[in-house]
Amino acid sequence: MSDGTSPRAAKIIVIANQKGGVGKTTTAINLGAALAEIGQKTLIVDLDPQGNASTGLGIALSDRTVTTYDLLLEDASLENVYQKTHREELFVAPSTTDLSSADIELVSNERRSFLLHDALRRPEVTKLGFDHILIDCPPSLNLLTINAMVAAHSLLVPLQSEFFALEGLSQLMLTLREVRQSANPSLRIEGVVLTMFDARNNLSLQVEQDAREALGELVFNTRIPRNVRISEAPSFAQTVLEYDTRSKGSAAYRALAEEMIARSVRASD
Ligand code: ADP
Ligand code: MG
Numbered sequence: 001m002s003d004g005t006s007p008r009a010a011k012i013i014v015i016a017n018q019k020g021g022v023g024k025t026t027t028a029i030n031l032g033a034a035l036a037e038i039g040q041k042t043l044i045v046d047l048d049p050q051g052n053a054s055t056g057l058g059i060a061l062s063d064r065t066v067t068t069y070d071l072l073l074e075d076a077s078l079e080n081v082y083q084k085t086h087r088e089e090l091f092v093a094p095s096t097t098d099l100s101s102a103d104i105e106l107v108s109n110e111r112r113s114f115l116l117h118d119a120l121r122r123p124e125v126t127k128l129g130f131d132h133i134l135i136d137c138p139p140s141l142n143l144l145t146i147n148a149m150v151a152a153h154s155l156l157v158p159l160q161s162e163f164f165a166l167e168g169l170s171q172l173m174l175t176l177r178e179v180r181q182s183a184n185p186s187l188r189i190e191g192v193v194l195t196m197f198d199a200r201n202n203l204s205l206q207v208e209q210d211a212r213e214a215l216g217e218l219v220f221n222t223r224i225p226r227n228v229r230i231s232e233a234p235s236f237a238q239t240v241l242e243y244d245t246r247s248k249g250s251a252a253y254r255a256l257a258e259e260m261i262a263r264s265v266r267a268s269d
Contacts, residue, residue: 007266010043010130012120013190014152019168020139023195025052026230027256028136029044030249031156033239034257037088040131044084046095047116047148048138054094057085061096069098072115072147073105079127086237103143103202113183116147141175149179154190158224159211161204162195166211189218191263192210193256197223222255 015024036040045052047068054064063083070076071093082093106112112244119125120133132155134149149155155176159165169192180187192215198204209217224230227249233240240249 007129009121009126009216010133011154012133012150012152013134013154014135014137014145014157014246015156015158016137016145016148016172017157017159018139018141018145018166019203021159021246022165023158023224024139025056026234027135027156027158027193027195027224027253028053029056029239030230030241030253031256031260032090032132032134033087033241034250035261036087037241037254038257038261039089040252040257040261041089041091041129042132042134043091043130044130045093045116045120045133045135045148047099047135047144049095049097049100049144050138051095052095053136054092054096056067056234056237057090057092057239059083059085059092059094060064063094064094067091067098068095070082070103071119072102076121077122079128082128087242090239099144106143112143112217113150117151117184120151122144141171145262146175146179149176149187150183152184154188154189154245156190157165157192158195159192159207160195161201163207163221165207166214191220192218193220194223196226198233214259220256220259221232222259224252224256225249226254 015028017024032042032044044053065079067075079086083093085092137145137148196210225248227247229244229247230240230249233243236243240247
């Protein structure tokens with residue numbers, strides 16, 4: 001949070017994993033809601049042409065007139081792209097399927113990997129007063145995900161507690177290395193969060209053990225449980241924190257927000 005004198009630049013976190021259905025969007029929405037709840041002004045940037053984060057946050061398709069497509073390809077400023085959600089302190093820059101053509105439209109653009117960086121890191125964005133910007137990525141390591149990794153300060157990886165979860169991670173880490181070498185040397189790993197965790201399931205426990213062995217401290221202590229309230233919430237255009245504030249899912253995303261903040265305080269000591 002700012003100290004009240006000069007606004008500080010937002011911390012930009014890319015939420016990525018090239019596998020679909022691992023909890024990226026769910027984590028973007030609900031971690032965002034949990035951060036907003038503790039007074040952190042938070043923006044979700046929907047960088048997936050499927051627009052699930054936009055839908056889950058209640059932005060009707062007819063209200064998505066200016067989108068992240070315009071932010072990347074039409075030089076629109078963030079100020080004109082983002083919208084309020086019905087949660088205080090939580091905002092979204094929505095997307096539509098228009099964004100799916102970005103890869104092709106950008107082949108000949110020399111700054112094609114830097115477009116989101118240029119849009120989010122300009123000084124005017126600081127004046128908007130965001131504490132956190134969370135970027136929800138498509139399920140692929142395409143140019144959109146690269147843009148997000150180039151724009152971000154850190155990478156948050158949702159890891160679904162299922163077979164082969166860690167195999168997919170090595171490909172993501174290769175991309176991380178490439179991005180560090182070419183465009184964003186200071187990109188850190190914010191952490192890996194286990195999603196859809198089921199403590200009664202041996203496979204979940206095995207994935208957790210393997211992840212902690214391989215990645216150590218990078219794995220958040222907080223695990224997001226498999227919780228039906230989490231999966232029901234988006235169809236009511238609500239985050240789980242509003243849909244069922246006392247659910248295990250809400251508690252887990254609150255704990256994740258707290259753990260993330262506590263870690264970054266420690267890191268900056
Ligand atoms: P991604 O964005 O990585 O493709 P999603 O966040 O859309 O993944 O999640 C995929 C599906 O799993 C969605 O239907 C979502 O509601 C469900 N889901 C995600 N996390 C949980 C959870 N912790 N418990 C139950 N269902 C979940
Ligand atoms: Mg998604």
